[in-house]
Amino acid sequence: MSRKPADPILEERAQQLLKALVQRYIREGQPTGSRTLTRESGLNLSPATVRNIMADLEDAGYLRSPHTSAGRVPTDRGYRFFVDSLLTVNPLREREIEQLRIHFDRGRNPEVLIDSASNLLSWLTQLAGVVTIPRRHMGSVRQLGFLPLSERRVLAILVVNEREVQNRVLHTDRDYSGTELEHISNYLNAEFVGKDIEQIRAALLDAMNNDRKEMTELMSVAIEVARRLFTRPEDEDDDYVMAGETNLMTFAELSNIEKLKQLFEAFNQKREIIHLLDRCLTADGVQIFIGQESGYEVFDGLSLVTSRYQTDDEVLGVLGVIGPTRIPYDRIIPIVDVTAKLLGHALNPQH
Amino acid sequence: MSRKPADPILEERAQQLLKALVQRYIREGQPTGSRTLTRESGLNLSPATVRNIMADLEDAGYLRSPHTSAGRVPTDRGYRFFVDSLLTVNPLREREIEQLRIHFDRGRNPEVLIDSASNLLSWLTQLAGVVTIPRRHMGSVRQLGFLPLSERRVLAILVVNEREVQNRVLHTDRDYSGTELEHISNYLNAEFVGKDIEQIRAALLDAMNNDRKEMTELMSVAIEVARRLFTRPEDEDDDYVMAGETNLMTFAELSNIEKLKQLFEAFNQKREIIHLLDRCLTADGVQIFIGQESGYEVFDGLSLVTSRYQTDDEVLGVLGVIGPTRIPYDRIIPIVDVTAKLLGHALNPQH
DNA sequence: ATTGGCACTCTCTAAGCTAGAGTGCTAACG
DNA sequence: CGTTAGCACTCTAGCTTAGAGAGTGCCAAT
Structure with a gap:
């Protein structure tokens, strides 16, 4: 097996190390060095070997060092690979889903349900929850x-x-x-x-x-x-409901006030956020934007985990969660997934 | 004229010094020492004398020193005295009012007008603007x-x-x-x-x-x-519209993220803010809450400048501005005053 | 009553230093 | 030839020290 440094297909070992590093970073929030990673990864390798592999991963753009002697952290690309290829999500247990279902009483009207969903997302994840307000194409x-x-x-x-x-x-x-x-x-x-x-x-x-x-x-x-x-009037823009924005203030990633301000202004402006959410309408299932992937500068250092929600007949909108890139995707993804399904179900027109 | 240290009635000189100090602090945002104040106040006194007076003002609770050698800053009480007895406001010129009037086209519907008012307040003052949504008692x-x-x-x-x-x-x-x-x-x-x-x-x-x-x-x-x-349903609470909250993030007074978070949570919760604004419904003219005077801890270090707005027949609600205690009251007060009048006028039912 | 003088206090900044963590390289190893 | 131990090197975070600057409070003189 010959090693090809620039090859996008990573060696088994490299993948395992990347996985261990991302998991640890999500948990601890601090750069990880070769020694720690050796212990953590379960692989039977010396720190020196791990260092070599880490250098390769850095060259390939999956990791970076904040500075010479600080260990390494995942890049957006690193997270992306982690999410696409290394992540195993534990779907929620039936009992937990049952707990959530309580919040989606089919009798309530749409605005209330959408509010609930947004609050629920923010409460469960301790991040910012967001739900677009549906503009129906169908409906009797x-x-x-x-x-x-x-x-x-x-x-x-x-x-x-x-x-x-x-x-x-x-x-x-x-x-x-x-x-x-x-x-x-x-x-x-x-x-x-x-x-x-x-x-x-x-x-x-x-x-x-x-x-x-x-x-x-x-x-x-x-x-x-x-x-x-x-005819939908042109000035009536799409809209969304957000909850728990303030949760984002506690993250060290946003301790920079200027950045925080820009983010909250983007939330108020709504335009960019709407546009980003709209892009999620096209595909089914949970979608994830990591950091600058979205193309918007305010999203630097932030991730967006979304899913469409839909009735039996019609896609209604998008809901999701905004948080730092360093979030437990394995937990967040099923939450977003299930919330979308429950909301969609609750919004089904009654017979 | 005998000096009574604890007497709430301040000597002429003391008042003048307090005024100069508050004005300077509002302008510069930094503690002022005796030497600077001597220069600034226009009084022909030596720094030593000024020091004595400042010590008296501190004893009386109008000033405080952040630490031994940092000069002094106004307390809430200092601001209060300043606002009540020392402040001279320059009413807006007719031309400026005309500029504002443009934003209140009587033809628009109430929600739009209220939004305008809130945005206008925030834009003019570079602080957070807030307008309560009227719950009409009258109206045909x-x-x-x-x-x-x-x-x-x-x-x-x-x-x-x-x-x-x-x-x-x-x-x-x-x-x-x-x-x-x-x-x-x-x-x-x-x-x-x-x-x-x-x-x-x-x-x-x-x-x-x-x-x-x-x-x-x-x-x-x-x-x-x-x-x-x-019958107004009980769960339908009063509400308000806010604009420019993010302006508050730039103030050094709120560089403490934890405090900032609490404030924004209070904005979202709305309950305390509503309650505070409701208190302003009772009195006519511009009202000012300085710092903890309001009784709410989140308002520590913040001031609220409000005024009712009303049609010819009916008080509709309250609008105002939230900012750090260190704001140019002489400029803010007429802005709030005029905005309230313009909004009230624009909301007058049309014959 | 006011003032000049003075010792004192406190903060802020810069500079210097050390411990700790982690790296990359090299040479040795199996 | 991949893996590893060893080592010199780099960078940060935290601590200490020192000095400058600002301002105070008090006392004695005016």
């Missing part, structure tokens, strides 16, 4: 209603899935009387109640492209109103 | 509506003051059909639209105490529903 419309507010402003009320109520103020091009609105609402209710939002969008598109000859005045007005109601 | 009801959601759950919609829409899910003791709800809503609309919430509450109380003989079944059901709609 139960009722539509309109109330005139003042000249040219109409309040539209949309009830989806029994528990979700959406208000939107529509600015109209002309006044609509109460009876007129009632007609419109009757028409739209007759047409759309019981259908999915997605279906409705399609139907609307269809109606608008169709020959308008066969429409009554009422219909075409109603369809125009509905179109505006079902 | 424009429309009531009901939608059945599922068995025993009814969505009530209440439109107040053109722009404010409140949803509430009422859990009822039995099912109500759509027509039944329509009747109830018709009755309540006829009865209440155009009236103040306060008036309605009174009317409801009256109706319930009255002899029920003369009521139809419909009326008494409607009144019961209305009662529940107009």
Whole structure:
């Protein structure tokens, strides 16, 4: 077996050492030297040999030394390899899952459930928990209603899935009387109640492209109103709920106040975080961003462990946990996984 | 003029020195010694004399020395005296107020205005801005509506003051059909639209105490529903909007991470902050809490400058600024004052 | 009452030193 | 030829020392 220093495929021994080092660093938070690692790894090697291998791992970018005589710590790449190839997660026991399930009473409305999930994540992990607020594409419309507010402003009320109520103020091009609105609402209710939002969008598109000859005045007005109601306004950005941000303050990695400030400003700004979370929507299962992998500078030294949550029919959003790169992934991953499943299940529309 | 060391009434000279010291400390953030103060105060005294007076001020609790040879800094009490008796505020010029007014377009809805106010406060002062969300006692009801959601759950919609829409899910003791709800809503609309919430509450109380003989079944059901709609649910706590918390991170006073964490947790918890802000509802004009005066430990080293904001008819809430005790009160006070007035004005119901 | 003088106290900074930890290299070993 | 012991070297963290600077409190003189 010839050794190839720059080869991405690591020797068995090197992997074992990397694993031991990452595990120890996650536990202790301090650089590890060759002597300690020899003891820790279980391998029957001398410190000198371990030193050679560690030097190789450093060359390959998996480790680095804070300074000459401080032992070594994992790089982002080191964590990545650890997470991808060396990590064994213990799934939660049924009993523990049962404990969590208590917090997701299907009767509650979505906002409360999402809050719960976020708090739960932060509480279980002692890190920052984050849950995106779902923007539904599906969901069955139960009722539509309109109330005139003042000249040219109409309040539209949309009830989806029994528990979700959406208000939107529509600015109209002309006044609509109460009876007129009632007609419109009757028409739209007759047409759309019981259908999915997605279906409705399609139907609307269809109606608008169709020959308008066969429409009554009422219909075409109603369809125009509905179109505006079902178009997500551009300024309404996605949003998320976060809990336990302050947990991050205790980590030595963030003792730098300036860095901490930037992070919290990013949390408030929401833009970058949303964008990052959105990227997790595409893939199933637990996803992990380590350090600068995400491309955002504020995430230097931080990891994000996420999972989508979804009903039987539809992907709703993303939830996860933000903490320093030095977190016990084996414990965090199943927590995020299970929380996502429980939340998704609790948000399933009821029969 | 005999000197009485423990007398709360300070000599003219002592006051002048205290003023100079506080001003300098607010500007520089560093303890001031007798020599510097002699120069700064404009008084024609020797450092030795100033030292004597400073010792008196320390005995009286207005100043303290961080350590033997570090000069002196104001205590909370020192700030208090400064703010109450020594401070001269320069009201904003009309031009500056005009600049601020731009941010309070009366057309916008309350949430947006409150957000603006909070951001504006934080931006102008480079501190944390906070605005409580008004819970109206008054406000004219424009429309009531009901939608059945599922068995025993009814969505009530209440439109107040053109722009404010409140949803509430009422859990009822039995099912109500759509027509039944329509009747109830018709009755309540006829009865209440155009009236103040306060008036309605009174009317409801009256109706319930009255002899029920003369009521139809419909009326008494409607009144019961209305009662529940107009009773603020207990779990719905007061709330506030905060902006620029992260500004506080830059202050040396909060370089202690543990303290910072506690503060941010208090912000998230909201309970203590709300309670403190509520206390400001009682008095008119700008109010100031300095350091531990508020009674909350997290406010050690911090000041709160607040003012109520109100429409012509009604006190709506409180807004203000949180920062270290060492803030330029002369600048902050008029900013808070004017912002409160502008916000109150913008929230006035439109004829 | 005010002031100059003075001894004293305390902090802050820099410099120097040591112990400890860990490395990389080399030469010897099996 | 991979592995290992030995060793010189490097770097940090913590401790001590020393001096400068700032400011005080007190006392005696004005």
